[in-house]
Amino acid sequence: MKKSTSCPGNPLASPFSRREFLNVGLLGGLGLTLPEFLRIQAMGAQKHYETVEGKAKAVIQIFLPGGLAQHESFDPKPYAPPEYRGPFSSIKTSIPGIHFGEKLPHLAKIAHKITVINSMSHGEAAHERGTHNMFTGYRPSPAVEYPSMGSVISKEFGPKNNLPPYVCVPNVPNEYANSGYLSSAHGPFALGADPARGNFKVRDLNLPGGVDEARFNRRKSLLETVDHHFRTLENSDALESMDAFYQHAYKLISSEKAREAFNLEKEPDKLRDSYGRNQAGQRMILARRLVEAGVRFVSLTSGSWDHHDNLQKGIESNLPSVDQAVAALINDLEERGLLDSTLVILSTEFGRTPKINNTGGRDHWPRVFSTMMAGGGVKKGMVFGKSDALGGEPEEDKVSVEDFAKTIYHQLGINADKELMAPGERPIEIVDGGRVLKEILA
Template sequence: MKPHCPGNPLERYSSRREFFYVGLLGGLGLSLPGFLRQQAMGAQKFYETKEGPAKGIIHIFLPGGMAHQESFDPKPYAPAEYRGPFGAIDTALPGIQFGEKLPHLAKMADKLTVIRSMSHGEAAHERGTHNMFTGYRPSPALEYPSIGSVISHELGSKNNLPPYVCVPNVPNEFANSGYLSSAYGPFALGSDPAQGNFKVRDLNLPGDVSEERFNRRRSLLETVDYHFRSLEDSDALESMDAFYQHAYKLISSEKAREAFNLAKEDDKLKERYGKTQAGQRMLLARRLIEAGTRFVSLTAGGWDHHDNIKSGIEGNLPSVDKAVAALINDLEERGMLDSTLVMVTSEFGRTPKINQTGGRDHWPRVFSVMLAGGGVKKGYVHGSSDALGGEVDTDGVTVADLATTIYGQIGITADKELMAPGNRPIEIVDGGQVLSSILA
């Protein structure tokens, strides 16, 4: 529940924020000051480290609805109007094929789990996206928190880094904290790592503030804080002090700042990922997970291909294929794959039959999700769609099942109850089952 306190001392002394403010507010999500202020006001508690195979999660969301027929579930023997404009290619798994525009991932299919039997009932973008980000169907009565926000709430910060980061910005309203305090909302970068002048807002001192001046301001602030504490016995002031301490830790921590510094990466590695939107976002995601961020959410491309799906796939899928494959290989080479869950999702699939404008329309009845690392099986395909890619054929998976499994892999019990407004206990996920068959 978002804290609300009329006459809060934080408001009376808001000008004191100028002592450390180092960026601009803006965009969806929280800037550093907003993130830390809300955390101090509503989220001050100690966390116990929970055990799970995954220590971090990278969620690669493909907004618009990626066609499963052109990616992880091709139908090479279906009639042409169902098969689509592309062929299928063999993978590293005998008898399993991917769409021809996934050559890199096809070669490493023995490292992946592919779910071909995802399904839900929401054909609108917003409602399907809500499902995939929260594990719940939308409700007019309650705003559900995103998976990233629940992880932030349950596991907290590590190594002075925000536990939940969106690259480059919060992709939609359902990626936020819902009924939880906004303290658990995502930290949004504010700029795209694919840009040549990429620089994360809020993590650098203004040009006219040297380290020495910064430290002097800190000393002055400590004196002012001591004065206020001697005058007033206020929980809000204590929280404000904690807020400043956290702010200084992040701003002054070289390790925390360096997690966002793509300039530290070798140019050859950048080329492996691809100097594209998808490639550089995924490379930054790996740096953040490596440094201690628990959940990174990023988007790549646009997949609402109602018209000319051939051109749409050709413009989007190759860079994603290359980047995801590079991310998985990079994590494996660093010994991080088993402890990092990578998931590629979209809000739904596309219609089994090509429409009159050469595209496919919204189709939630069956679609595909890809997972790698984080304790899931290597070289496994779960479930199937029918011969035309229009319905679940075997081993259907619900959104609640997927969310329950993801939470379990990072050490969160999905049927735990959190408190919604009005002291209403709400399960993190309602009714999902752990997909034990996909776990290593």
């Protein structure tokens, strides 16, 4: 065992290097193992730029992975031939003359509170590439890892009320939801647990068993002494980052308000029931708690939508719970006076083919699909854009990925033409091209 290189008289002089100290788990014994988000957040955080908040103070991004069929959701074609129309009928909405698919009865009732875009379009028919588009506002590039919208928002605004600015429920859904060329400090905080499960608790937000507040404070003092020792041993950026990590971790653990934001048990049973006691419902009610407490961007997923086979069964299994939960979320935000300041987005990576295939499903179709927005300064009771009679191509007001992303940033007060610095001091616009969809803004 090698000798200590510590300074004479240091009470923590030991025969261990910092690496060995970490490897044997002594820091873990101090009671803190927060998720990777907090661990890497301090690793090279970039300087914040002053950005003035817009009408939207927070975003809830509901992403349906796999490709939601436009015909069975927001853009039914009741007069098309059966092989295009699909297995379901359409229903009236609260907007005169507008119909949704029959499996969206809750959203149909509150259609006067939302905006639907039926002319989204891009050219990426692969799941990964389509997902990249919708999370970053960019087409994939082999030369650049683009940051997700959540990470850009984290960088521009930073944390609020001692809470992570960007949270994924329950986990980071895909590699494109990360910080890209930005510092990992702006990556998402992932819960690591699904609120739909019983006894839901976010990992590491509570003190470890047997550690009371007094012991917690003693350990904090010990940690400060340990850090002083290591700073004496070596001048390390990584060590400074670890200091910042623990500082943030202690703030989060010691903040009752921060911990309570994740506590679903504080919600009345009746309200939780109205969202639905399922994956979609409990993830969305937690998202509402988080934005109410100060989280700026919450991203969640629900269900599986890659219905190449037996589309009818897939829609019946997935869509009703999402319909109920999204409608409950919008109503709940409105009742709390939060809808005007919270932008709710329902999106997917692409649509499905206009014609039913030989196995009763629909295949990948990026040429036209539907998205939904509510709150955050977006108009209410509007359907923007139009697909053709078979639901296969945009017919009016085609909307690009860049348009969609730029509009979201605009509502938050972020100028999407602003350039951020990628590695090598390369300036890259937050969104390259596109326009703000002023037609859908209140």
